[in-house]
Amino acid sequence: IAIGVRDTGEREVLGFDIGTSEDGSFWLTFIRSLVARGLRGVQLAISDAHEGLRSAIGAALTGASWQRCRVHTMRNILSQVPRASQAMVSSIVRTIFAQPTQEA
Structure with missing residues (x-):
């Protein structure tokens, strides 16, 4: 599933598909189908670190930056x-995402 966020903060389902695997060719076809339907101006793509998906984003969304999703990052950290320490570490790591500025 692909969800877009407008400049206004509104979220919109852009598309979804079901494939037999999450390989790069599936993701590339999926993202290209979104572009063919008019997807433009993507500045940032956020996903898990699946190599096939990252490669497809780079190939089909030229100029877009990529960022690993917070949920997957947190799962890997924990x-x-x-x-016994996961609750404490989780609360500390969440403060990183709550900073008011990039510098902070």
Whole structure:
């Protein structure tokens, strides 16, 4: 599924598809179908770090930056932390995403 966010902050489902795998060719076809339907001006694509998806974003959304999604980032961080410390680490990491400026 692809969800877009307008300048106004409104979210919109751009499209969805079901494939037999999440390989690069599936994602490239999916993203190209969105472009063919009029998707333009993508500045930032946020996704998990699936290599096929990242490659497809780079190929089909020229000029767009890529960012790893917060949920997947947090899951990976917490997978490296003992269970007893996960709540504390999670709360500290969330403060990173709550900063008012990039410099902060």
